Amino acid sequence: MxxxxxxxxxxxxxxxxxxxxxxxxxxxxxxxxxxxxxxxxxxxxxxxxxxxxxxxxxxxxxxxxxxxxxxxxxxxxxxxxxxxxxxxxxxxxxxxxxxxxxxxxxxxxxxxxxxxxxxxxxxxxxxxxxxxxxxxxxxxxxxxxxxxxxxxxxxxxxxxxxxxxxxxxxxxxxxxxxxxxxxxxxxxxxxxxxxxxxxxxxxxxxxxxxxxxxxxxxxxxxxxxxxxxxxxxxxxxxxxxxxxxxxxMEQVEQEAAWSDARGNEGRKYVKSGLSAERSQQYLDALLAVMEEKRPYLDNELSLPQLADLISVTPHHLSEVLNTRLQQTFFDFINHYRIEQVKKDLLDPQKQSMKILALAFDAGFSSKTAFNTLFKKNTGLTPSQYRARCKPAAS
Structure with a gap:
């Protein structure tokens, strides 16, 4: 042909x-x-x-x-x-x-x-x-x-x-x-x-x-x-x-538009109207929800969903994370997930579980993302962390 x-x-x-x-x-x-x-x-x-x-x-x-x-x-x-x-x-x-x-x-x-x-x-x-x-x-x-x-x-x-x-x-x-x-x-x-x-x-x-x-x-x-x-x-x-x-996706577009309009994180929230006192209240409510309800275990958790849990607007929650904790939503949530995995790796009752299963239980939805973020946070791979911490745990 x-x-x-x-x-x-x-x-x-x-x-x-x-x-x-x-x-x-x-x-x-x-x-x-x-x-x-x-x-x-x-x-x-x-x-x-x-x-x-x-x-x-x-x-x-x-x-x-x-x-x-x-x-x-x-x-x-x-x-x-x-x-x-x-x-x-x-x-x-x-x-x-x-x-x-x-x-x-x-x-x-x-x-x-x-x-x-x-x-x-x-x-x-x-x-x-x-x-x-x-x-x-x-x-x-x-x-x-x-x-x-x-x-x-x-x-x-x-x-x-x-x-x-x-x-x-x-x-x-x-x-x-x-x-x-x-x-x-x-x-x-x-x-x-x-x-x-x-x-x-x-x-x-x-x-x-x-x-x-x-x-x-x-x-x-x-x-x-x-x-x-x-x-x-x-x-x-x-x-x-x-x-x-x-x-x-709507919220992502809004955040991107706000960033483009203001140019940097500091100017991004100039006209938000959120006072320092109210910002602290939102932060306290956020940290309490993270400990009590552990929403980070949901692998599809988004900024609007978390904002609903503490009754604030997504934009104000984003401002609290950026200005109070100097973290993005992604970093904030995955920090909790990594801490959960680290805790589970040391749990004697979970020693027989595969590391990937622990990662999925903690809210991760990708092996690659989990390994990358875990090593970035600890300097070790999950396997190295488990092996190194075993003697201390025992």
Whole structure:
């Protein structure tokens, strides 16, 4: 089987799969607002890939006016992916009139096609072919570069937003594994790579007589990207639909926004209105709850949940932790978990238990995170700590 045939098969399968995933997402998971944009993204990508498959297998270049307007829809792919990420990170956010700006690249492209509206269909191809480069109209080459530029810009903004979100996680969550959205970061990097590759292919095309080369690599890469994004989005939807998850993600976004606005931890709480006396009261209540109710044993404990236990706002609790204890929520909770494990390691009745079981009982949800934090806290691995403390305990 020839390489171009393999690429065409990937395009066909990915296109059909994109349409199928769009239907599944809308049918089962449309309750999550962000998934409306994931479904739209799957539909757009599926339709565009099928159109690309048609042009590759039927005719390399068809200058029909409808097709020319249709390929402008490609400008919606990266804005839709950006909006999916945005509404995933901030579930309560909704579209506003300001978001119409995302339609601008597509509308500008359509505006550039208006001279063709006055031409009869048989002359459209002649008009476009009047200025060609290696058999391809300059208009298409410029279109490809504009598309790649928009894709790179949008994916850069998306990665920046994800980075800010991840930077705010320690202030809100006690376990990072699930909510780090590593799958979404990976997908976004893959998308950025595919747009860079598309730009490089377009540039390489201009350097030589490569009219039969096409854009096989970036097209195949885009097809694989559709598979991954659709299925990962589906697999994560159940967890993302949990009210607790949505509330936690909202708080992370708020903490990140406050940090950006104030610039540092000291200025972050300038306008909070929390007095020193009230701050001490909250701290006393917090420490009492930690000893009496041991909420740190819940491996999904978040800042809003702990704030509910002591009847304060999450922002005030974050302020108490930062200004009174100089700790993030993540460090504060995991300190208690480590102390619980250290206590259990010395408990004669628990000597037969595996260390990992003790870690999970103490609230940890990841072996890697537990080992890393334990060694950071004690300077020893859990096994070394148990072995060293055994003689003292006996």
């Amino acid at each position: 020839m390489p171009d045939q393999i690429v065409n098969i990937i395009l066909l399968l990915a296109g059909v799969q994109g349409l199928f995933l769009a239907l599944i997402i809308l049918h089962k998971f449309r309750t999550l607002y962000a998934n409306c944009f994931l479904a739209l993204l799957m539909f757009l990508c599926g339709a565009i890939l099928l159109n690309l498959y048609h042009s590759e297998t039927v005719s390399s270049y068809r200058f029909g006016l409808v097709n020319l307007f249709f390929i402008g829809v490609t400008f919606l792919i990266t804005p839709t992916q950006y909006l999916y990420t945005r509404f995933l990170l901030q579930p309560s956010d909704r579209l506003s009139h300001k978001d119409l700006v995302h339609l601008l690249p597509m509308l500008l492209y359509w505006l550039s096609l208006t001279p063709l509206l006055t031409l009869p269909p048989e002359k459209i191809g002649l008009y476009l072919s009047s200025s060609v480069f290696h058999g391809i109209p300059w208009r298409f080459i410029l279109f490809n570069f504009a598309l790649a530029f928009a894709g790179i810009v949008y994916m850069t903004f998306t990665l920046s937003r994800l980075h800010r979100f991840c930077a705010g996680l320690p202030a809100v969550v006690s376990s990072l594994e699930k909510i780090q959205l590593q799958w979404l970061q990976t997908i976004t990097w893959l998308s950025l790579f595919s747009w860079v590759l598309f730009a490089v292919e377009n540039g390489v095309f201009m350097l030589g007589d490569l009219e039969n080369y096409g854009f096989g690599i970036s097209s195949a890469f885009s097809g694989i990207f559709i598979y991954l994004l659709g299925y990962w989005g589906l697999l994560k939807s159940d967890w993302l639909l949990k009210p607790q998850t949505s509330r936690t």
